[in-house]
Amino acid sequence: MEVSSGSDYTRYWLEYFLSIQGHELFCEVEESYILDRFNLTGLNTEVEHFHYALQLITDSLEEDIEDANLRHEIEKSAVKLYGLIHARYIITNRGLARMVEKFRRGDFGKCPRVLCQRQHVLPVGLTDVPFQKSVRLYCPRCEDIYFSSNKKHNCIDGAFFGTTFPHLLLQVYPQFIPIRTQERYVPKIFGFKIHAIAEQHRKQDEVYKENMKRIEAVPEE
Amino acid sequence: MSNENIQYQEDDPNFQNLNDYQEEKEEEYVSNESFDSSTSTSVISWITWYCSLPGHEFFIEVPEEFIEDEFNLYGLRAIVPMYEEALDMILDLDDENPPPSSDLPKIERSAELLYGLIHQRFILTKLGLSLMKLKHKEARFGVCPRVYCYYSPVLPCGMTDIPGKVNVKLYCPRCGDLYTPKLKKYKNIDGAYFGTTFPHLFFLTFPELLPKNSLANPVDYELEEKNELQANEENNNENENENENENINEEDKEKNEERTYDIYTPKIFGFKIHETSQSGQRMKWLRWREGYKSKIEEIKTLPDVYTDD
Numbered sequence: 001m002e003v004s005s006g007s008d009y010t011r012y013w014l015e016y017f018l019s020i021q022g023h024e025l026f027c028e029v030e031e032s033y034i035l036d037r038f039n040l041t042g043l044n045t046e047v048e049h050f051h052y053a054l055q056l057i058t059d060s061l062e063e064d065i066e067d068a069n070l071r072h073e074i075e076k077s078a079v080k081l082y083g084l085i086h087a088r089y090i091i092t093n094r095g096l097a098r099m100v101e102k103f104r105r106g107d108f109g110k111c112p113r114v115l116c117q118r119q120h121v122l123p124v125g126l127t128d129v130p131f132q133k134s135v136r137l138y139c140p141r142c143e144d145i146y147f148s149s150n151k152k153h154n155c156i157d158g159a160f161f162g163t164t165f166p167h168l169l170l171q172v173y174p175q176f177i178p179i180r181t182q183e184r185y186v187p188k189i190f191g192f193k194i195h196a197i198a199e200q201h202r203k204q205d206e207v208y209k210e211n212m213k214r215i216e217a218v219p220e221e
Numbered sequence: 222m223s224n225e226n227i228q229y230q231e232d233d234p235n236f237q238n239l240n241d242y243q244e245e246k247e248e249e250y251v252s253n254e255s256f257d258s259s260t261s262t263s264v265i266s267w268i269t270w271y272c273s274l275p276g277h278e279f280f281i282e283v284p285e286e287f288i289e290d291e292f293n294l295y296g297l298r299a300i301v302p303m304y305e306e307a308l309d310m311i312l313d314l315d316d317e318n319p320p321p322s323s324d325l326p327k328i329e330r331s332a333e334l335l336y337g338l339i340h341q342r343f344i345l346t347k348l349g350l351s352l353m354k355l356k357h358k359e360a361r362f363g364v365c366p367r368v369y370c371y372y373s374p375v376l377p378c379g380m381t382d383i384p385g386k387v388n389v390k391l392y393c394p395r396c397g398d399l400y401t402p403k404l405k406k407y408k409n410i411d412g413a414y415f416g417t418t419f420p421h422l423f424f425l426t427f428p429e430l431l432p433k434n435s436l437a438n439p440v441d442y443e444l445e446e447k448n449e450l451q452a453n454e455e456n457n458n459e460n461e462n463e464n465e466n467e468n469i470n471e472e473d474k475e476k477n478e479e480r481t482y483d484i485y486t487p488k489i490f491g492f493k494i495h496e497t498s499q500s501g502q503r504m505k506w507l508r509w510r511e512g513y514k515s516k517i518e519e520i521k522t523l524p525d526v527y528t529d530d
Contacts, residue, residue, distance in 0.1 A: 112400045145368045180503050
């Protein structure tokens with residue numbers, strides 16, 4: 001762990017944090033956002049050793065902490081604090097702009113579903129409470145969530161991205177919503193459909209038609 | 222959690238190196254054969270060796286009797302080049318006139334193709350299906366990557382029966398969808414070696430292996446609730462002991478926690494997105510099935526406050 005003595009221009013801790021394998025899901029939070037106390041409201045009660053952790057993130061930790069246990073705890077708190085700030089930052093305008101760039105590049109990975117044809121996915125949490133569930137991937141084409149194929153992602157907390165992020169991103173940037181088709185996989189035995197599954201497919205089609213009717217009934221602005 | 226662990230055991234963090242490893246192993250094998258063909262290394266049959274290669278974990282060993290029966294190979298002669306030599310290689314038969322060594326790579330490729338096509342036919346037989354059943358029981362093919370399938374074991378499936386077109390995919394019986402395998406080593410395995418029919422015939426043959434609440438056999442939640450209510454009432458009438466009632470409550474809790482299937486609902490700050498919105502939910506039909514009722518939504522449904530006033 002590198003701890004610099006107060007140089008504001010290179011961000012050692014953040015660089016180290018983002019270079020960890022699997023952390024390519026995170027984006028860089030602007031320093032001005034972290035330093036604005038308003039953005040950290042409520043986090044001091046949630047994160048232990050809040051002040052040390054904040055100093056560590058901003059590379060302004062001046063005291064040398066000799067106690068190894070305490071140092072370890074502060075490092076852990078710093079990760080948690082950065083994650084929670086990250087969850088707030090990525091749903092701001094600037095954060096969304098950074099994340100959409102990563103989404104376009106495909107930094108978050110691709111949908112494992114065959115018919116989604118390697119649609120780029122977005123990270124999503126199942127809960128906003130930290131240390132409950134790890135991060136999952138949301139595919140905007142099939143509107144479903146998947147486990148990441150990268151094992152490293154299973155150690156990243158879902159609350160560091162939040163439940164809201166991918167959906168807000170698609171609301172702000174509707175041009176990234178993929179065209180959703182009625183394509184589906186039809187299981188066949190020697191070319192023949194399976195009765196039980198075909199029956200369910202027919203019922204799914206009914207749900208689809210009803211849904212489209214409701215959507216079309218609303219006059220466009 | 223236990224399923225998750227099983228899955229990770231398969232994950233080799235160094236799977237990118239496996240291709241190199243495979244080449245090394247092949248070289249080792251070739252050199253062993255050429256130098257000391259009489260020692261124990263040559264006892265391993267071609268089929269056993271082929272199925273033990275990294276990335277070939279999905280294959281099962283086709284018994285030699287099946288391959289020796291000409292009837293089972295009908296029509297393959299037209300598809301596979303150097304058919305005779307490839308068949309000899311698979312069955313480890315020594316030819317009196319060994320083919321020139323320059324042809325060896327070609328024959329190896331043909332043998333792979335021939336074995337794949339025989340494998341496609343074999344896994345549809347009774348013996349093949351039951352051998353695959355053993356692998357499926359240990360979840361050796363992995364689990365569904367979809368979160369709300371709750372680690373349902375998957376089966377390998379092809380998208381076409383013609384070799385050399387599409388690599389192998391995984392079929393999840395719970396959501397009835399196809400997924401790409403997550404490990405890179407499976408990306409070079411041809412899907413035709415498993416065929417389009419296999420997973421579906423598998424579940425028709427062993428309907429008891431269909432997971433609870435699968436697409437072919439969905440649970441009707443409303444009907445189940447009614448049954449549960451009835452059963453509870455009967456139980457309550459029968460047992461008036463408080464202790465036993467507590468036990469029942471615990472069982473109920475376990476039942477509620479044992480979720481088998483769900484549909485994801487996108488939410489912004491806890492609010493659903495309206496379906497007429499551009500980013501609204503349009504694909505719910507894809508995961509929908511008869512009698513579906515979201516257990517997640519059910520928990521969060523609040524009583525209507527305004528009707529009481």
